[in-house]
Amino acid sequence: DAGVIQSPRHEVTEMGQEVTLRCKPISGHNSLFWYRQTMMRGLELLIYFNNNVPIDDSGMPEDRFSAKMPNASFSTLKIQPSEPRDSAVYFCASSDGTGELFFGEGSRLTVL
Amino acid sequence: AQSVAQPEDQVNVAEGNPLTVKCTYSVSGNPYLFWYVQYPNRGLQFLLKYITGDNLVKGSYGFEAEFNKSQTSFHLKKPSALVSDSALYFCAVRPLSGGYNKLIFGAGTRLAVHP
Numbered sequence: 187d188a189g190v191i192q193s194p195r196h197e198v199t200e201m202g203q204e205v206t207l208r209c210k211p212i213s214g215h216n217s218l219f220w221y222r223q224t225m226m227r228g229l230e231l232l233i234y235f236n237n238n239v240p241i242d243d244s245g246m247p248e249d250r251f252s253a254k255m256p257n258a259s260f261s262t263l264k265i266q267p268s269e270p271r272d273s274a275v276y277f278c279a280s281s282d283g284t285g286e287l288f289f290g291e292g293s294r295l296t297v298l
Numbered sequence: 299a300q301s302v303a304q305p306e307d308q309v310n311v312a313e314g315n316p317l318t319v320k321c322t323y324s325v326s327g328n329p330y331l332f333w334y335v336q337y338p339n340r341g342l343q344f345l346l347k348y349i350t351g352d353n354l355v356k357g358s359y360g361f362e363a364e365f366n367k368s369q370t371s372f373h374l375k376k377p378s379a380l381v382s383d384s385a386l387y388f389c390a391v392r393p394l395s396g397g398y399n400k401l402i403f404g405a406g407t408r409l410a411v412h413p
Binding site for chain 1: 330332334339340341342343344347349388392400401402403405406
């Protein structure tokens with residue numbers, strides 16, 4: 187299995203631009219999570235889905251952030267408009283219900 | 299409130315010496331407990347987990363962790379540290395309520411193993 191696949195690995199954009207991060211979970215996993223990692227705040231859970239349905243989005247910082255999971259093999263995290271304080275590494279993770287999360291390699295976002 | 303505490307920002311140990319990375323938790327009931335490791339510019343990797351049974355859990359790369367219910371702790375240990383163990387380590391807890399696989403992570407502890 188290829189594991190959780192995230193794209194892009196690196197994104198540099200200017201303030202005000204739209205950013206879309208993508209995630210392909212491990213086939214057969216029914217839960218998907220988006221985390222954000224920064225030096226100041228550590229690892230934060232933004233949102234998670236179970237069977238493609240958003241369960242808890244209380245970690246989404248603002249309305250500028252949105253996430254979708256149109257099917258079991260794809261999810262997006264969108265930031266519109268982006269701001270410099272959104273600069274972070276964004277991780278996607280999936281799980282099969284055993285409790286263990288499998289993480290992607292992350293998308294490093296830099297907003298200038 | 300449910301939380302995980304890793305009291306040490308950094309742990310320094312000499313190669314060949316035993317290491318301990320501390321973790322305490324605060325959740326209701328008996329949670330699932332996890333340790334993950336993160337190498338530079340990589341995602342988090344699963345090391346080990348405790349669900350039930352023997353309080354000493356063995357995991358990847360020679361690591362083990364001991365669940366102590368009375369102290370609500372789940373410290374990560376290794377008898378002999380390697381320089382290659384240098385990384386960021388995260389403790390995590392999954393509350394049993396909620397029915398989903400949501401994990402609450404600690405702030406992380408940076409382990410530095412010196413030759």
